[in-house]
Amino acid sequence: MSALESRTQFYTLPYPLILESGEQLSDVQVAYRTWGRLDGNGGNAVVVCHALTGTPNVEEWWGPLLGSGLALDPDRDFIISSNILGSCYGTTGPADSRSPFPRITIRDMVALQRALLPHLGVKRIRLAIGGSLGGMQALEWGLMAPDLVEAIAPIATSAQHNAWQIAISESQRSAIFADPAWRDGNYEAGQPPRDGLAVARMIAMISYRSHSSFTSRFGRAERDGGFHVEEWLRRHGQKLVARFDARSYVALTRAMDTHDVGRGRGGTEAALRSIVQPALIVSVNSDVLYPPIEQEELAALIPRARFEVLASENGHDAFLIDMEELNQIVTDFRARVERESCQTKGTQRCA
Amino acid sequence: MSALESRTQFYTLPYPLILESGEQLSDVQVAYRTWGRLDGNGGNAVVVCHALTGTPNVEEWWGPLLGSGLALDPDRDFIISSNILGSCYGTTGPADSRSPFPRITIRDMVALQRALLPHLGVKRIRLAIGGSLGGMQALEWGLMAPDLVEAIAPIATSAQHNAWQIAISESQRSAIFADPAWRDGNYEAGQPPRDGLAVARMIAMISYRSHSSFTSRFGRAERDGGFHVEEWLRRHGQKLVARFDARSYVALTRAMDTHDVGRGRGGTEAALRSIVQPALIVSVNSDVLYPPIEQEELAALIPRARFEVLASENGHDAFLIDMEELNQIVTDFRARVERESCQTKGTQRCA
Numbered sequence: 001m002s003a004l005e006s007r008t009q010f011y012t013l014p015y016p017l018i019l020e021s022g023e024q025l026s027d028v029q030v031a032y033r034t035w036g037r038l039d040g041n042g043g044n045a046v047v048v049c050h051a052l053t054g055t056p057n058v059e060e061w062w063g064p065l066l067g068s069g070l071a072l073d074p075d076r077d078f079i080i081s082s083n084i085l086g087s088c089y090g091t092t093g094p095a096d097s098r099s100p101f102p103r104i105t106i107r108d109m110v111a112l113q114r115a116l117l118p119h120l121g122v123k124r125i126r127l128a129i130g131g132s133l134g135g136m137q138a139l140e141w142g143l144m145a146p147d148l149v150e151a152i153a154p155i156a157t158s159a160q161h162n163a164w165q166i167a168i169s170e171s172q173r174s175a176i177f178a179d180p181a182w183r184d185g186n187y188e189a190g191q192p193p194r195d196g197l198a199v200a201r202m203i204a205m206i207s208y209r210s211h212s213s214f215t216s217r218f219g220r221a222e223r224d225g226g227f228h229v230e231e232w233l234r235r236h237g238q239k240l241v242a243r244f245d246a247r248s249y250v251a252l253t254r255a256m257d258t259h260d261v262g263r264g265r266g267g268t269e270a271a272l273r274s275i276v277q278p279a280l281i282v283s284v285n286s287d288v289l290y291p292p293i294e295q296e297e298l299a300a301l302i303p304r305a306r307f308e309v310l311a312s313e314n315g316h317d318a319f320l321i322d323m324e325e326l327n328q329i330v331t332d333f334r335a336r337v338e339r340e341s342c343q344t345k346g347t348q349r350c351a
Numbered sequence: 352m353s354a355l356e357s358r359t360q361f362y363t364l365p366y367p368l369i370l371e372s373g374e375q376l377s378d379v380q381v382a383y384r385t386w387g388r389l390d391g392n393g394g395n396a397v398v399v400c401h402a403l404t405g406t407p408n409v410e411e412w413w414g415p416l417l418g419s420g421l422a423l424d425p426d427r428d429f430i431i432s433s434n435i436l437g438s439c440y441g442t443t444g445p446a447d448s449r450s451p452f453p454r455i456t457i458r459d460m461v462a463l464q465r466a467l468l469p470h471l472g473v474k475r476i477r478l479a480i481g482g483s484l485g486g487m488q489a490l491e492w493g494l495m496a497p498d499l500v501e502a503i504a505p506i507a508t509s510a511q512h513n514a515w516q517i518a519i520s521e522s523q524r525s526a527i528f529a530d531p532a533w534r535d536g537n538y539e540a541g542q543p544p545r546d547g548l549a550v551a552r553m554i555a556m557i558s559y560r561s562h563s564s565f566t567s568r569f570g571r572a573e574r575d576g577g578f579h580v581e582e583w584l585r586r587h588g589q590k591l592v593a594r595f596d597a598r599s600y601v602a603l604t605r606a607m608d609t610h611d612v613g614r615g616r617g618g619t620e621a622a623l624r625s626i627v628q629p630a631l632i633v634s635v636n637s638d639v640l641y642p643p644i645e646q647e648e649l650a651a652l653i654p655r656a657r658f659e660v661l662a663s664e665n666g667h668d669a670f671l672i673d674m675e676e677l678n679q680i681v682t683d684f685r686a687r688v689e690r691e692s693c694q695t696k697g698t699q700r701c702a
Contacts, residue, residue: 163569163580164562170581171553174588175526178546195529202522203554211515211642218514220611227608229514230521237525257578260571288639291562 006033008056008090011119017085017112023102030116031090032056032082035066036074042123046072047113047149048081049130049137051320052204052252053244055089056081064323071330077126082116084109084137086252088245094185095245104251105258106133110140114148124148127334131155131282131319132290133252136259139298142275143261151337153280153330156287156310156319158294159268159301160260165289168207169253172200176246185247197246198237205236210286210315272301278340279305280333282326284318306333357384359407359441362470368436368463374453381467382441383407383433386417387425393474397423398464398500399432400481400488402671403555403603404595406440407432415674422681428477433467435460435488437603439596445536446596455602456609457484461491465499475499478685482506482633482670483641484603487610490649493626494612502688504631504681507638507661507670509645510619510652511611516640519558520604523551527597536598548597549588556587561637561666623652629691630656631684633677635669657684 008031016024033056038044048058058066058081065071072079083091086104091112094101117125128141128149135157142152158165179196181187218229262268279302283295292309299307308329312318319326359382367375384407389395399409409417409432416422423430434442437455442463445452468476479492479500486508493503509516530547532538569580613619630653634646643660650658659680663669670677 160571162562162571163565163578164557166569166571166578167553167557167565167580167584170578170584171550171557174553174585175529175550178526178550179529180531199522199526199529199550202518202525206515206518206522211513211644214514214518218517220511220513220517227514227517227521229518233518233521234525293562 006035006057006059008033010090011116013112013115017108017115019102019108020105020111021103025092025102028085028092028112029090030082030092030112032080032116033058034081034120035072035079036077038078038121042121043126044076044078045117045120045122045125046077046079047125047128047141048072048079049113049128049134049141050081050084051130051132051134052256053240053249054134056083061320062323065327065330071327071334072129078120078122080116080120080122082113084133084252085112086248086255088248093245094247094251100185101247101251103258104255106136106140106255107144109255110137110144113137113141114145125150127151127153127337129153129155129280129330130157132157132316133256136256139261139275142277142279143265143271146276149277150341151278151280151334152275153282153333154298155280155282155326156284156290156295156316157298158259158290159272159298160262161257162294166257168203168289169257172203173250173253175199175203176250182246185250187246192241193246194241197241197244197249198234200249201237201240202233205233207289208315208317210288210313212286212313213315216313268297269301272298273303275302275304277304278333278337280330281305281307282310282319282329283307284310284312284314284316286313286318287316289316306336308333357386357408357410359384361441362467364463364466368459368466370453370459370462371456372454376443376453379436379443379463380441381433381443381463383431383467384409385432385471386423386430387428389429389472393472394477395427395429396468396471396473396476397428397430398476398479398492399423399430400460400464400479400485400492401432401435402481402483402485403607404591404600405485407434412671413674416678416681422678422685423480429473431467431471431473433464435484435603436463437599437606439599444596445598445602451536452598452602454609455606457487457491457606458495460606461488461495464488464492465496476501478502478504478688480504480506480631480681481508483508483667484607487607490612490626493628493630494616494622497627500628501692502629502631502685503626504633504684505649506631506633506677507635507641507646507667508649509610509641510623510649511613512608513645517608519554519640520608523554524601524604526550526554527601533597536601538597543592544597545592548592548595548600549585551600552588552591553584556584558640559666559668561639561664563637563664564666567664619648620652623649624654626653626655628655629684629688631681632656632658633661633670633680634658635661635663635665635667637664637669638667640667657687659684
């Protein structure tokens with residue numbers, strides 16, 4: 001098996017997961033993948049956090065960052081990515097059963113990822129990295145596990161979901177709720193609210209791109225008697241319907257809306273100032289959904305932040321499109337963190 | 352009756368309206384309002400063009416621009432605003448009957464407004480002004496009636512609907528189509544696709560505002576067990592359902608998607624360069640829906656353009672919110688046009 005082959009594995013927590021709300025979830029299963037080998041000290045882990053409809057298969061969505069000599073390097077790192085709590089790719093979520101699934105938060109997602117570590121023998125995390133919802137998890141990793149996590153890389157994300165992102169979420173959920181097939185989440189497996197979820201995805205896809213990228217790519221070009229961009233949008237709607245569960249979509253967008261690093265930590269500023277790790281903050285200059293002002297706030301308040309702009313017309317999705325540039329940014333950050341750590345500790349020869 | 356009181360009047364075209372598509376519409380009715388008095392030469396008309404879900408009642412939506420000493424001055428101007436073709440406030444549109452309503456364009460809207468002028472005795476239009484869809488009409492007024500229109504003021508609009516705006520339109524139409532009550536447009540008066548239209552309006556309201564305005568106004572404030580912005584969005588959805596027809600919404604957003612000043616005129620650049628009138632181009636710096644690059648294009652190519660930025664965090668809707676500033680911008684433009692016209696013609700004493 002080559003370094004880049006990986007298969008999904010499953011782990012069931014032997015104890016109930018206690019949620020931020022106080023509720024308990026029993027028999028929680030986590031689907032995860034790993035790349036590379038854990039070193040003898042359990043100290044070379046890298047945690048990759050996926051976005052809203054993402055999967056633990058990092059090869060599929062972040063291939064240009066994963067591989068020998070790349071930002072996430074299986075020759076050096078033990079890379080772990082797990083399907084998040086509430087999703088529908090093997091980890092426990094509302095798609096599993098008809099019983100009401102509890103409200104969950106970003107912190108619950110991170111708590112579950114953390115609960116997987118002893119099973120894998122991981123003692124230290126060199127880096128927690130992710131974009132969008134993955135970036136929210138990276139921030140919470142930094143805050144929830146200061147002694148465990150050595151660096152974080154939150155990309156195209158924010159310290160809290162603001163009204164703008166909440167509104168965009170709510171319009172998507174409303175599209176799902178407006179579909180009679182939704183039945184308050186109690187639909188049969190074969191009769192999901194397809195139309196509603198498709199509309200939700202269409203709204204989302206617009207927010208993930210930009211005026212400029214749509215102009216470059218589609219302009220007013222026509223296809224099949226309509227505009228090309230219309231066909232593209234509808235196709236993306238249908239693609240998501242074929243691969244994602246509407247209950248998970250609602251649960252995860254609600255979890256995103258709970259995102260607020262300041263909750264219970266004395267507010268946003270105090271929370272960000274308390275982050276101890278070196279933090280790579282990446283902003284996409286054309287991001288409509290999480291505009292640069294959000295990452296500027298992160299960079300201004302996190303003491304050891306390094307701020308990088310991914311210059312792209314691709315909007316929010318640039319972190320999944322402009323991957324060679326992102327690979328370079330992350331690689332440079334990791335090299336810098338290593339140099340600084342080496343100089344501080346004096347435990348290895350410094351380059 | 353004071354200068355600012357106005358009532359809706361109706362006019363039925365005595366001949367069929369020939370659409371851009373070649374189709375003919377018979378017995379077309381126009382609902383309109385006027386303010387001020389037409390002068391003896393029929394030369395003091397000002398045409399105010401409303402936006403997507405707007406009405407001819409300019410007092411309701413542009414009050415701070417309409418009045419003695421203001422940008423639209425009934426003491427000086429004969430102000431006309433008519434409900435656009437395809438709408439549902441008294442002008443012929445798809446809400447009137449179940450027979451299929453033909454596809455219409457911005458030019459058809461302007462053609463209908465123009466057909467009203469002889470009935471009113473209007474010979475010259477001092478200014479054609481409007482924001483968003485109203486601005487598209489203002490541009491077409493300039494192009495379709497170069498000998499009739501003396502100045503145009505397209506605000507927060509574009510030379511053509513680009514993929515970005517088309518995508519946002521299509522996501523809204525898809526929300527309507529996903530509602531089983533839509534029935535391909537053949538719903539009974541009492542059973543419209545309420546949920547679909549509400550979701551469409553929610554999507555639209557987000558695009559009309561900005562990240563910054565939502566942060567200032569709502570942040571993460573809660574209300575009734577949810578976020579305030581969610582309640583605000585849903586309320587706007589319900590308000591539109593109570594006052595607007597889904598068939599009109601579909602017809603008008605499709606008409607907006609046809610917007611392309613270059614069609615049949617040798618392309619966008621040639622069309623814009625052919626505009627003869629002084630043109631006030633107003634851009635809102637925070638406009639997500641019609642971003643400033645669109646108005647910069649208008650200003651760069653229209654020979655007699657004057658470019659003004661409405662500095663606001665309110666996004667696209669700033670033209671309906673920051674009205675005192677807009678009134679000043681339009682007032683200044685009109686004074687300038689008058690000075691230049693006077694200097695050219697030498698027909699009056701120049702200030």
